[in-house]
Amino acid sequence: TVNTDWWRGCVVYQVYPRSFQDTTGDGSGDLKGITQRIPYIASLGVDAIWLSPFFKSPMADMGYDVSDYCAVDPMFGTIADFDALIDEAHSHGLKIIIDQVLSHSSDRHPWFVESRASRDNPKADWYVWADAKPDGTAPNNWLSIFGGPAWEWDSTRRQYYLHNFLASQPDLNFHNPDVQAALLETVRFWLKRGVDGFRLDTVNFYVHDKLLRDNPPMPPGAANDIPDTNPYGYQDHLHDKTQPENLEFLKRFRALLDEYGGRAAVGEVGDGTRSLQTVAAYTGGGDKLQMCYTFDLLSPEFSAEHVKKSVLAFENAVKDGWVCWAFSNHDVPRHISRWTKPGGDTDAVAKFAIALLSCLRGSICLYQGEELGLEEAEIAFEDLRDPYGIRFWPGFKGRDGCRTPMVWETGATNAGFSRGKPWLPVPESHRKRAVDVQEQEDGSVLAHYRAVLAFRREHPTLAGGSIEFLDAEGDVLAFLREAGNEKLVCVFNFADKPAVWALPAGIGAVTPLELPGWQASLDAGGVSLPALGAFVGRLD
Numbered sequence: 151t152v153n154t155d156w157w158r159g160c161v162v163y164q165v166y167p168r169s170f171q172d173t174t175g176d177g178s179g180d181l182k183g184i185t186q187r188i189p190y191i192a193s194l195g196v197d198a199i200w201l202s203p204f205f206k207s208p209m210a211d212m213g214y215d216v217s218d219y220c221a222v223d224p225m226f227g228t229i230a231d232f233d234a235l236i237d238e239a240h241s242h243g244l245k246i247i248i249d250q251v252l253s254h255s256s257d258r259h260p261w262f263v264e265s266r267a268s269r270d271n272p273k274a275d276w277y278v279w280a281d282a283k284p285d286g287t288a289p290n291n292w293l294s295i296f297g298g299p300a301w302e303w304d305s306t307r308r309q310y311y312l313h314n315f316l317a318s319q320p321d322l323n324f325h326n327p328d329v330q331a332a333l334l335e336t337v338r339f340w341l342k343r344g345v346d347g348f349r350l351d352t353v354n355f356y357v358h359d360k361l362l363r364d365n366p367p368m369p370p371g372a373a374n375d376i377p378d379t380n381p382y383g384y385q386d387h388l389h390d391k392t393q394p395e396n397l398e399f400l401k402r403f404r405a406l407l408d409e410y411g412g413r414a415a416v417g418e419v420g421d422g423t424r425s426l427q428t429v430a431a432y433t434g435g436g437d438k439l440q441m442c443y444t445f446d447l448l449s450p451e452f453s454a455e456h457v458k459k460s461v462l463a464f465e466n467a468v469k470d471g472w473v474c475w476a477f478s479n480h481d482v483p484r485h486i487s488r489w490t491k492p493g494g495d496t497d498a499v500a501k502f503a504i505a506l507l508s509c510l511r512g513s514i515c516l517y518q519g520e521e522l523g524l525e526e527a528e529i530a531f532e533d534l535r536d537p538y539g540i541r542f543w544p545g546f547k548g549r550d551g552c553r554t555p556m557v558w559e560t561g562a563t564n565a566g567f568s569r570g571k572p573w574l575p576v577p578e579s580h581r582k583r584a585v586d587v588q589e590q591e592d593g594s595v596l597a598h599y600r601a602v603l604a605f606r607r608e609h610p611t612l613a614g615g616s617i618e619f620l621d622a623e624g625d626v627l628a629f630l631r632e633a634g635n636e637k638l639v640c641v642f643n644f645a646d647k648p649a650v651w652a653l654p655a656g657i658g659a660v661t662p663l664e665l666p667g668w669q670a671s672l673d674a675g676g677v678s679l680p681a682l683g684a685f686v687g688r689l690d
């Protein structure tokens with residue numbers, strides 16, 4: 151029988167295609183390279199692969215600017231290569247989730263080329279066009295996430311168009327039903343090719359405020375989302391993202407998935423303080439998205455308190471939706487670099503973090519290279535590729551530090567990533583952490599990832615059971631996971647010194663389980679944890 155609920159509690163491995171494995175020597179990874187490495191991905195014990203965009207693109211935002219939704223960019227290979235990749239993944243029992251960047255296209259997309267040609271062509275209304283104010287300035291005060299106004303003047307139409315990201319990423323007009331239909335047809339194209347799921351880029355940006363109302367000023371003391379100084383919350387122009395227009399499209403999207411069966415979607419929701427309200431709306435009712443992720447645990451904060459607060463907030467706000475937790479992805483500095491204290495041991499943080507992530511309720515997502523304990527790379531300005539980083543250097547150094555190539559063989563040219571010059575440098579410090587080295591070492595981060603993920607698989611309560619936080623002091627986080635008649639108590643010590651977690655009164659007998667990697671000890675006084683220690687025990 152087919153498990154149509156495979157996405158519930160699954161472990162996803164995110165591949166950034168340009169940096170995974172190059173087979174042509176052009177310095178950029180490709181689909182053939184991913185196919186070659188499928189056995190490695192399967193060996194980690196994950197359920198699915200999320201592929202960042204490999205579609206035809208001028209690569210202004212590294213493929214998040216799509217110029218043909220139904221074609222593979224020649225940099226990555228051919229559609230036949232994609233079919234081969236899916237077959238290989240499926241033969242290893244892995245699902246394939248692809249990234250869909252529907253909110254905006256590239257300015258080179260034929261739809262936009264046509265749309266910008268005149269005010270009365272058939273696609274004139276496919277993007278968000280607006281007249282200048284009488285003084286010639288932009289229609290309103292909306293700002294782009296990548297800096298500056300969210301409006302770009304077009305001298306042919308003599309109008310402005312909206313872009314939430316780069317000016318070369320014009321925003322599609324979701325108020326136009328033809329746009330929705332055209333996008334859904336592109337999704338169908340990939341469903342027919344056998345993809346199992348979708349990661350929906352910036353899903354809360356699809357529908358803009360039709361009235362084009364100005365952003366209100368930022369409330370005093372509110373965190374500023376963009377690195378340069380601005381008095382407005384950039385996302386406020388989205389107004390209420392849970393209006394019927396937003397939800398209607400997601401229902402149409404889901405109905406399409408359900409025509410094929412067993413397919414799932416995870417939405418990316420970065421909606422500031424309203425993120426959870428938005429996630430609840432997008433995943434509620436069973437007729438929209440199955441899962442969403444927010445940025446809560448992709449942040450610099452690393453404490454028992456923060457994890458508890460984030461998980462509780464999600465559990466309280468989102469009743470029938472499902473979360474996909476991640477600590478790293480292609481947009482944020484690698485988590486061990488965010489979270490290791492100066493002079494601290496990054497391997498210890500890597501091992502602790504995967505144990506914690508594996509014990510969280512929901513699906514989880516890993517980012518390529520984290521299983522090797524790779525640190526954020528330092529990239530010189532001359533080597534930067536990320537337009538967002540180039541714009542805000544040096545205040546913000548961009549996202550290239552987590553996008554450097556995978557390291558496969560320590561002694562090979564470019565650590566086995568490419569025989570040509572890699573598009574981003576391979577840091578020397580990464581080379582000694584290559585897969586071939588770590589496969590020989592029992593105590594390696596890689597060995598630990600495999601063991602912990604196996605542990606999660608052996609205890610389905612960890613993925614799907616209920617979660618309840620238990621009293622704990624200071625840097626200790628303790629929670630109870632329960633499903634059927636299994637009860638597991640999970641305890642984590644975030645501190646760089648040992649801690650003891652006193653067993654709560656009346657908890658009964660606790661049997662330690664072989665959570666790989668730690669020798670936490672248990673006695674009548676409680677659980678004694680080393681620095682960055684973790685413990686899982688079964689309650690009788």
Ligand code: TEU
Pocket residue numbers: 211214215251295315351352420480481482549
């Ligand atoms: O990211 C959306 C998003 O909100 C990010 O821009 C985020 O704010 C930023 O990267 C934090 O550093 C998605 C993609 O994941 C990202 O790679 C794209 O650049 C962006 O959409 C535009 O498509």
